[in-house]
Amino acid sequence: MRDTERASLAILEATPAVLRELVAGLPGEIVAANLDRDWSIKRIVAHMADVDDAAFASRLRRIVEEDAPQLPSIDPLARLDAMDWPSYSVGSLLDSLRDGRATSTGWLRGLPDEALQRRGRHDAAGELTASNLLHYWAYHDLAHLRGIQRMVQSVLIHETAGISETMDV
Numbered sequence: 001m002r003d004t005e006r007a008s009l010a011i012l013e014a015t016p017a018v019l020r021e022l023v024a025g026l027p028g029e030i031v032a033a034n035l036d037r038d039w040s041i042k043r044i045v046a047h048m049a050d051v052d053d054a055a056f057a058s059r060l061r062r063i064v065e066e067d068a069p070q071l072p073s074i075d076p077l078a079r080l081d082a083m084d085w086p087s088y089s090v091g092s093l094l095d096s097l098r099d100g101r102a103t104s105t106g107w108l109r110g111l112p113d114e115a116l117q118r119r120g121r122h123d124a125a126g127e128l129t130a131s132n133l134l135h136y137w138a139y140h141d142l143a144h145l146r147g148i149q150r151m152v153q154s155v156l157i158h159e160t161a162g163i164s165e166t167m168d169v
Contacts, residue, residue: 001113005131008138013105015141016098019045022148023090031090035151042093044144046085049097051076056137057104063120063130064111071122108134 001009023031023041031041054074062069085093116131157164 001116002131005116005134008134009105009108011138011141012101012108012134015048015145016094016101018145019048019097019148020094022145022152023094026152030152030155033155035154036147039147039151041148041151042090043080043085044148045090045093045097046083046088047076047080048141048144049093049100050079050083050085051140052097052100052104054079056133056140057100057107059120059122060104060108060130060133060137063118063128063133064115066120069120071120073122073124 023045026041034040051074055076059071062071116129116134118130119127120130120133121127
């Protein structure tokens with residue numbers, strides 16, 4: 001496995017625990033609040049749990065196990081709405097992400113290096129390798145972790161009395 005593939009796998013393995021640590025202690029009102037264009041922290045967690053297999057793990061398996069599979073697009077927002085995510089607790093969503101991720105990363109760790117060079121074709125992105133998708137999966141995790149961080153910052157900034165504008169820490 002190349003360095004960036006190992007880094008991607010490390011990010012995938014760490015994300016569920018990092019996400020749980022970041023979110024678990026927050027008040028429910030902050031977790032449920034629409035803080036960024038109808039997105040809440042809970043909705044992001046639900047999205048991450050939902051697409052973990054549909055957009056990433058199952059596609060990677062297909063690329064590795066099939067010859068040049070065709071990978072159809074999914075509509076992540078429609079999937080999110082269909083799963084009735086508000087009815088789930090944040091804890092159960094985090095548990096789902098943790099459990100699915102443990103299975104996926106365990107499988108990935110067992111792959112021979114050449115498996116990551118196998119190819120598939122996504123109907124929108126075109127030809128890609130398993131390695132490309134592995135890197136994008138880690139990028140996707142980091143993008144959502146960064147989004148949650150910005151959401152929490154947007155809540156905290158209102159209580160700084162302007163310190164953030166004048167104080168260089």
